Amino acid sequence: MTSQKHIxxxxxxxxxxxxxxxxxxxxxxxxxxxxxxxGGVCLNWGCIPSKAxxxxxxxxxxxxxxEDLGLLVQGPxxxxxxxxxxxxxxxxAALVKGIATLFKAWNIEHVQGTGSLRDRxxxxxxxxxxxxxxxxxxxxxxxxGSSWPNLPQFPIDGQQVLTSQHLLDLDRIxxxxxxxxxxxxxxxxxxxxxxxxxxxxxxxxMSRVLPLEDDEMVFxxxxxxxxxxxxxxxxxxxxxxxxxxSSARLCWRTWLRRRxxxxxxxSWGIRRRSATMSSLPxxxxxxxxxxxx
Ligand SMILES: Cc1cc2nc3c(=O)[nH]c(=O)nc-3n(C[C@H](O)[C@H](O)[C@H](O)COP(=O)(O)OP(=O)(O)OC[C@H]3O[C@@H](n4cnc5c(N)ncnc54)[C@H](O)[C@@H]3O)c2cc1C
Numbered sequence: 001m002t003s004q005k006h007i008x009x010x011x012x013x014x015x016x017x018x019x020x021x022x023x024x025x026x027x028x029x030x031x032x033x034x035x036x037x038x039g040g041v042c043l044n045w046g047c048i049p050s051k052a053x054x055x056x057x058x059x060x061x062x063x064x065x066x067e068d069l070g071l072l073v074q075g076p077x078x079x080x081x082x083x084x085x086x087x088x089x090x091x092x093a094a095l096v097k098g099i100a101t102l103f104k105a106w107n108i109e110h111v112q113g114t115g116s117l118r119d120r121x122x123x124x125x126x127x128x129x130x131x132x133x134x135x136x137x138x139x140x141x142x143x144x145g146s147s148w149p150n151l152p153q154f155p156i157d158g159q160q161v162l163t164s165q166h167l168l169d170l171d172r173i174x175x176x177x178x179x180x181x182x183x184x185x186x187x188x189x190x191x192x193x194x195x196x197x198x199x200x201x202x203x204x205x206m207s208r209v210l211p212l213e214d215d216e217m218v219f220x221x222x223x224x225x226x227x228x229x230x231x232x233x234x235x236x237x238x239x240x241x242x243x244x245x246s247s248a249r250l251c252w253r254t255w256l257r258r259r260x261x262x263x264x265x266x267s268w269g270i271r272r273r274s275a276t277m278s279s280l281p282x283x284x285x286x287x288x289x290x291x292x293x
Contacts, residue, residue, distance in 0.1 A: 008123050008137035010115045013040020016143030017099050020250050024106035031135055032108060033115035033125050038099040040145055044092055045165040050188055052088040053168065057195035079196050082171040111135065117142070164189065174198050182209035 005028045009016045012034035037044045060077045067073070102112050113127040115135075123135045154161050167189055173196045179186045182204035194200040202209070227281045 005139065006031070006137040006139050007139050007141065007142040008033065008135050009143055010117070011145055012038045012099070013143060013145045014042045015145065016040065017103075017142065018142050019143060019174055020108050020235070021102055021106055023106050030106070030108045031137065033104070033111045033113060033123055033135065035112075035114040037096055038103070038110065039092075039096050043095050043099070045168060049088045049092055049166075049168045051190070052091045053084055054192050054195075056084050056087075057192055061195065064153060079173065081196065085169055085171060088168070104147065116248035167193075176201070178203065182206075183212065184210065199276060236250065 006019075007023045007028045007030050009020050009030065009032045012020070012032050014036070016032060017029075017040075019036060020030045033039075039048075040046075042048060050104040056079070060079065063071075063073055063077050100110070102108075111125055111127070111133065113125040113133070115123045115125045117140065118124045118134070120142060121136055121138065123137070123140060125133045126137060127133055148156070148163050150156055156163055158166050164185055174193070177189075177193050179190055179200060179202045182190075184200045186202055186204075186207055190200045190202055204211070218269045
């Protein structure tokens with residue numbers, strides 16, 4: 001007689017759903033607890049939706065030079081952001097459905113609700129109707145991902161101070177956008193919105209954009225302000241952030257004074273979500289970068 005192991009997984013992003021499928025393939029009984037949507041940030045509010053929108057801008061850029069290639073197009077290229085977002089939502093929905101199908105195929109149980117670790121082997125889940133369900137397992141995987149730090153200096157309101165999630169769902173192209181942080185995400189949104197015609201300004205603490213990427217990938221930036229004709233970003237400022245956000249705040253104020261309908265996008269990093277689970281540190285030692293022990 002074989003005793004099948006039961007593995008419970010908290011979070012169904014790429015970390016959680018891939019672990020779930022692999023564990024099931026290796027013969028375990030698997031339960032996955034997810035509070036929002038299968039696929040997590042990557043499928044719903046990150047990699048996939050951003051690339052779905054960017055692919056339209058890339059296509060538009062090609063059409064802009066169509067005549068040089070011998071392709072005749074009548075009229076200028078214009079974008080309908082609401083339709084782009086609707087198409088992006090269809091792409092996301094199809095991929096989320098794909099994960100649900102894989103879960104079904106591998107007999108993986110999906111529990112919709114917010115879970116917290118009660119002890120090393122028990123997850124307590126608040127399900128939709130307010131009830132609580134305890135899931136006991138031989139092993140637990142924490143795959144709760146990360147979220148934006150909600151800094152008091154920049155209260156995220158979804159109107160003027162936005163996260164990447166908001167930027168993936170706008171139905172109108174903003175006239176201007178201030179992006180704080182020129183990491184991968186900040187640059188990706190700069191490329192997307194400047195491609196759509198928004199005037200984009202990026203503030204970055206370091207002396208160049210994409211500070212964590214290889215030198216060769218990034219053009220040099222030695223002044224306080226620089227224009228890049230190839231990338232399409234309109235303007236960048238180097239911010240000297242002694243406290244977490246002081247220069248960004250200063251830029252924001254100056255910038256808001258100039259433009260009534262501007263929007264700020266926050267991009268100064270994310271923090272792990274497991275830190276927000278109050279019961280976790282009591283029995284699992286934590287450090288800044290994650291859980292250990
Ligand atoms: C705009 C954007 C673009 C990106 N583009 C790329 C890219 O091109 N390439 C790339 O490699 N990466 C990209 N990323 C990063 C990528 O999305 C993340 O690295 C990836 O999603 C992390 O996966 P994860 O499973 O660790 O966490 P997540 O995807 O965050 O999943 C965690 C899941 O856990 C759930 N959860 C959290 N707490 C609980 C709880 N208590 N109970 C139940 N469920 C819970 C959440 O709802 C979520 O679904 C991008 C991110 C963003 C924001």
